[in-house]
Amino acid sequence: MPNCGCNDYSRTQVLRRAAAEAGRGLPAIEPGMPMPAGTGLTRRSFVSRATGLALSVYGAASLGPKAFEAGIAAAAAQAPSERVLVSIFLSGGADSLTMLAPTSAHPQYAANRPTLALPNGQGVPLTEDSSLRWHPSFAGLAELYGEGKVSVMPAIGYDGANQSHFTSRHYWEVGETNPFGRWGWLGRFLDQHGVADNPLQGLALGWDLQPVLAARDVPIATVAEPDNYDFWTPGVWGSVQDKMLDAFGDLGELSTSDAGLGQARAAVAATGRLRDQLAPYQDGFTSPAGVTYPGGNFAGRLRALAAMLDGGLPLRLVAIESGGYDTHSGQAGSLPGDLLEIGNSLRSFQRDLEARGLQDRVLVHVWSEFGRRPDENGSGTDHGAAGAGFVIGSQARGEMVGEFPGLATLDDDDNLRNTSDFRGVYCALLEQWLGVDAGPIIPNASSFARPALVAA
Amino acid sequence: MPPAPTPPAPTPPAPSPPAELSPTSPVAIYSGSFGVREAERLLWRAGFGPSPGHAEALAAMGLRRAVASLTRPSGAATLTGAAPTDEDGTPLAPADLWGHDHLWWLDRMVRTDQPLVERMTLVWHDWFATSNDGVGQQQLMLDQNELFRRSAFSSFEQLVHDVTQDPAMIVWLNLSENTRWSPNENYAREVMELFTLGADRGAYTEQDVRQLARALTGFDFDWSDELGMQNFRYVPTRHDNGNKTVFGQTGAWTWEQGVAMCVHHSMHPSFFVQKLWSYFIPTAPSAGDRQALESLYVSSGHQVRPVLEAILLHPDLHAGPRMVKPPVVLVAGLLRALQRSIDGEYWIWYSESAGQRLFFPPDVSGWDDSRWLDTSTVRGRFELVSRALTGRVLEGDEVDDYDETETPEQAVAAARAWSHDPNLSAETVTSLTSFAAAALAGAGGWQLSTYRGLRQNALRHLILASPDYQTS
Numbered sequence: 001m002p003n004c005g006c007n008d009y010s011r012t013q014v015l016r017r018a019a020a021e022a023g024r025g026l027p028a029i030e031p032g033m034p035m036p037a038g039t040g041l042t043r044r045s046f047v048s049r050a051t052g053l054a055l056s057v058y059g060a061a062s063l064g065p066k067a068f069e070a071g072i073a074a075a076a077a078q079a080p081s082e083r084v085l086v087s088i089f090l091s092g093g094a095d096s097l098t099m100l101a102p103t104s105a106h107p108q109y110a111a112n113r114p115t116l117a118l119p120n121g122q123g124v125p126l127t128e129d130s131s132l133r134w135h136p137s138f139a140g141l142a143e144l145y146g147e148g149k150v151s152v153m154p155a156i157g158y159d160g161a162n163q164s165h166f167t168s169r170h171y172w173e174v175g176e177t178n179p180f181g182r183w184g185w186l187g188r189f190l191d192q193h194g195v196a197d198n199p200l201q202g203l204a205l206g207w208d209l210q211p212v213l214a215a216r217d218v219p220i221a222t223v224a225e226p227d228n229y230d231f232w233t234p235g236v237w238g239s240v241q242d243k244m245l246d247a248f249g250d251l252g253e254l255s256t257s258d259a260g261l262g263q264a265r266a267a268v269a270a271t272g273r274l275r276d277q278l279a280p281y282q283d284g285f286t287s288p289a290g291v292t293y294p295g296g297n298f299a300g301r302l303r304a305l306a307a308m309l310d311g312g313l314p315l316r317l318v319a320i321e322s323g324g325y326d327t328h329s330g331q332a333g334s335l336p337g338d339l340l341e342i343g344n345s346l347r348s349f350q351r352d353l354e355a356r357g358l359q360d361r362v363l364v365h366v367w368s369e370f371g372r373r374p375d376e377n378g379s380g381t382d383h384g385a386a387g388a389g390f391v392i393g394s395q396a397r398g399e400m401v402g403e404f405p406g407l408a409t410l411d412d413d414d415n416l417r418n419t420s421d422f423r424g425v426y427c428a429l430l431e432q433w434l435g436v437d438a439g440p441i442i443p444n445a446s447s448f449a450r451p452a453l454v455a456a
Numbered sequence: 457m458p459p460a461p462t463p464p465a466p467t468p469p470a471p472s473p474p475a476e477l478s479p480t481s482p483v484a485i486y487s488g489s490f491g492v493r494e495a496e497r498l499l500w501r502a503g504f505g506p507s508p509g510h511a512e513a514l515a516a517m518g519l520r521r522a523v524a525s526l527t528r529p530s531g532a533a534t535l536t537g538a539a540p541t542d543e544d545g546t547p548l549a550p551a552d553l554w555g556h557d558h559l560w561w562l563d564r565m566v567r568t569d570q571p572l573v574e575r576m577t578l579v580w581h582d583w584f585a586t587s588n589d590g591v592g593q594q595q596l597m598l599d600q601n602e603l604f605r606r607s608a609f610s611s612f613e614q615l616v617h618d619v620t621q622d623p624a625m626i627v628w629l630n631l632s633e634n635t636r637w638s639p640n641e642n643y644a645r646e647v648m649e650l651f652t653l654g655a656d657r658g659a660y661t662e663q664d665v666r667q668l669a670r671a672l673t674g675f676d677f678d679w680s681d682e683l684g685m686q687n688f689r690y691v692p693t694r695h696d697n698g699n700k701t702v703f704g705q706t707g708a709w710t711w712e713q714g715v716a717m718c719v720h721h722s723m724h725p726s727f728f729v730q731k732l733w734s735y736f737i738p739t740a741p742s743a744g745d746r747q748a749l750e751s752l753y754v755s756s757g758h759q760v761r762p763v764l765e766a767i768l769l770h771p772d773l774h775a776g777p778r779m780v781k782p783p784v785v786l787v788a789g790l791l792r793a794l795q796r797s798i799d800g801e802y803w804i805w806y807s808e809s810a811g812q813r814l815f816f817p818p819d820v821s822g823w824d825d826s827r828w829l830d831t832s833t834v835r836g837r838f839e840l841v842s843r844a845l846t847g848r849v850l851e852g853d854e855v856d857d858y859d860e861t862e863t864p865e866q867a868v869a870a871a872r873a874w875s876h877d878p879n880l881s882a883e884t885v886t887s888l889t890s891f892a893a894a895a896l897a898g899a900g901g902w903q904l905s906t907y908r909g910l911r912q913n914a915l916r917h918l919i920l921a922s923p924d925y926q927t928s
Binding site: 162163164165166167179199204206207208209221222223224229231232233234235236237238239240241243244247248250251252254255256258259260261263264265267268270271274328329377378379380382383413 | 630633639640641642649656662665777778779780809811819821829830831833834838842845846850851884887888891894895907910911913914917918921922923924926927
């Protein structure tokens with residue numbers, strides 16, 4: 001029996017209203033901007049195709065300004081030293097009381113979960129709170145925790161928790177409890193600290209754009225298979241094909257006052273740029289010797305991410321969604337497998353970064369829109385309030401953020417109370433990791449306590 | 457305790473009005489010129505774009521009759537053209553073979569003479585978004601699809617009533633696990649949040665979710681190793697007969713009463729009107745228009761057709777900004793325009809990579825219509841144009857012997873005519889003409905013909921993949 005259908009949210013109502021703004025996502029590129037100087041990008045990995053197009057094919061007959069090449073090259077020159085934040089969204093409301101299972105020190109747990117409770121004696125206790133255990137299927141993350149590379153938030157959320165997927169996810173995405181917020185909190189970072197011409201600065205790995213990255217003024221990208229981003233043109237080849245593909249991107253660079261057409265053009269323009277950026281990877285990715293990943297899309301995306309970072313692509317913020325956590329029924333059948341895949345994939349990604357020497361540039365933030373209700377409903381659990389979150393990496397401070405509030409006293413809806421606020425974590429990530437003032441990005445930033453998330 | 461108020465029973469579907477009646481509207485009706493361009497947009501918004509000659513025929517009718525031809529079809533739909541098959545020419549098995557459900561419906565979109573019926577079926581599929589990912593039995597999805605099709609223009613109250621006891625929905629939102637002993641809130645929450653009232657409007661509380669869940673208890677089905685899930689039914693002994701307080705009204709509500717209360721909630725008409733409007737017009741209605749349409753909706757007994765006709769006649773549709781075509785609308789429209797039929801399973805993959813696999817919406821909220829386009833789905837759209845053009849491009853001698861005197865302007869004009877003259881902006885035509893000139897830059901000898909042949913193929917592709925063609 002399948003779990004359920006309500007995994008996720010509907011932001012359709014709110015976001016349809018934002019469609020007009022989204023259409024203005026890409027500013028016009030001004031004619032006459034300089035072509036790229038020989039900036040620090042390795043020609044092997046990126047510039048080769050661009051150079052070929054720019055010099056041998058187009059020359060003075062260039063069909064459209066290629067200013068983005070300058071932007072990409074400039075950004076790539078900075079990339080080796082820039083810090084990267086990876087946002088991983090466990091959509092559907094992941095059950096924190098499975099990930100971090102209470103021990104018998106919390107006697108209500110067995111009563112709450114007559115069929116779903118992790119049996120006594122199973123799971124590795126957390127060193128910082130021995131009344132919580134890492135679920136055995138989450139051993140990959142537990143291993144990194146043992147190395148001091150995971151900051152655990154056992155009860156993160158916000159007061160007045162909204163139990164709609166739609167609304168709560170939206171709050172986390174926009175970084176405020178405002179149903180009418182239109183831009184992702186990471187998108188707002190890019191609007192203020194990103195550039196106008198590098199779609200890779202905010203990259204969603206997967207089939208869908210991740211709303212955390214939604215930016216008002218600057219381009220971002222979505223790619224499901226970064227090593228398969230070629231374009232098939234039946235009946236067109238050779239130099240005509242090269243010019244055709246470039247002309248496709250040029251159609252996106254045209255300006256318009258029509259919001260719908262502008263939205264389509266912005267997406268086409270970003271597509272043309274991304275095609276150039278990913279050109280060197282169309283033969284696939286290779287991982288360092290000794291690094292292996294589990295199967296599945298989630299692991300494959302992390303594997304691609306490590307290789308792209310190593311290749312010098314100018315990534316700054318990356319978002320990945322992994323679903324299936326809305327376990328209204330059949331929770332025991334699906335959740336452990338999902339946690340196994342996520343935990344082991346994150347461990348492989350960390351090992352990959354370490355093998356490539358990139359471990360100090362990357363921090364991973366794992367979140368879900370809410371936790372689930374302590375009381376089970378039969379074979380699953382309904383929507384709850386506070387849930388679990390994690391910050392992972394060699395530069396993670398590895399200190400628990402907020403304590404586990406226990407199960408003896410719950411909130412008015414019989415859900416877990418929060419002991420840390422997601423907006424405080426966002427402020428800390430912005431200030432301690434990305435090195436910017438959170439004030440202009442997170443509304444009422446000054447009102448949230450910042451946990452120490454980054455190694456001293 | 458005072459007697460509990462009794463919500464009205466669902467209203468039966470209204471009979472279709474005679475086709476000769478002209479649709480009316482309590483709000484503004486577009487009064488500008490209704491020519492081929494306007495008819496082309498109407499066919500994309502309220503269908504799957506024009507098949508050759510359809511926009512001209514609609515334009516000749518004038519706006520009101522054109523709308524009536526879409527909203528008031530008579531009898532059963534006629535499917536014209538070749539029946540769908542897989543790559544081997546074998547007929548589809550929509551209930552049994554993986555992905556054939558998608559192909560089966562896509563084929564109806566391509567070949568039907570009642571496009572708005574299929575488009576409304578797609579609207580309901582998005583509105584009451586149910587995924588076979590959670591249902592796991594294609595026949596149940598097809599049954600639900602038929603429910604949506606026969607409910608295209610009729611009573612929304614009846615539709616919500618029917619959806620609640622629809623087997624696919626019962627599985628999808630765990631209604632069969634919602635019992636008096638162990639309530640499961642899934643359907644109760646979503647019927648209010650996504651189907652009838654909307655979140656964050658103050659229409660209901662968490663307490664209403666829990667109480668409505670109790671009213672909705674009682675559904676069940678049997679499992680058969682041969683037949684799968686079957687014998688869907690309401691079992692009174694599974695139902696919670698106690699009093700429930702929903703929206704401040706206390707009574708021993710049944711499931712029928714529970715869903716009817718959602719439709720009769722004072723905040724439902726505004727939800728309905730805005731949501732239906734948003735499928736056809738990208739800008740929000742004015743407050744006055746919205747209220748007039750809400751009154752029309754209520755006074756009609758929660759009928760869909762009157763509101764739909766008013767939307768399709770509205771100036772904001774005909775004179776407002778463009779709107780991005782949903783991926784399957786683009787696919788069906790390309791096939792209609794190019795007079796192609798479904799001849800392989802590949803259309804499953806191409807639709808999916810553009811962001812829309814039928815019967816598999818991403819979640820119960822449906823597809824996010826404000827975010828169809830990103831660097832992943834734009835590539836998907838480019839590639840599905842590639843597939844649609846396969847077999848239709850110039851090849852061999854058609855390329856090598858191409859007219860070597862053709863100018864860039866002539867090349868663009870020829871490609872536009874070949875693709876049935878879709879609505880392109882002036883700046884796009886200029887950009888295509890620049891490409892047409894550059895494609896021949898430096899060419900000589902044999903290239904003068906061959907490159908012009910390749911250029912013609914490229915221009916057809918660029919027109920159909922252009923941002924202009926992704927919108928209507």
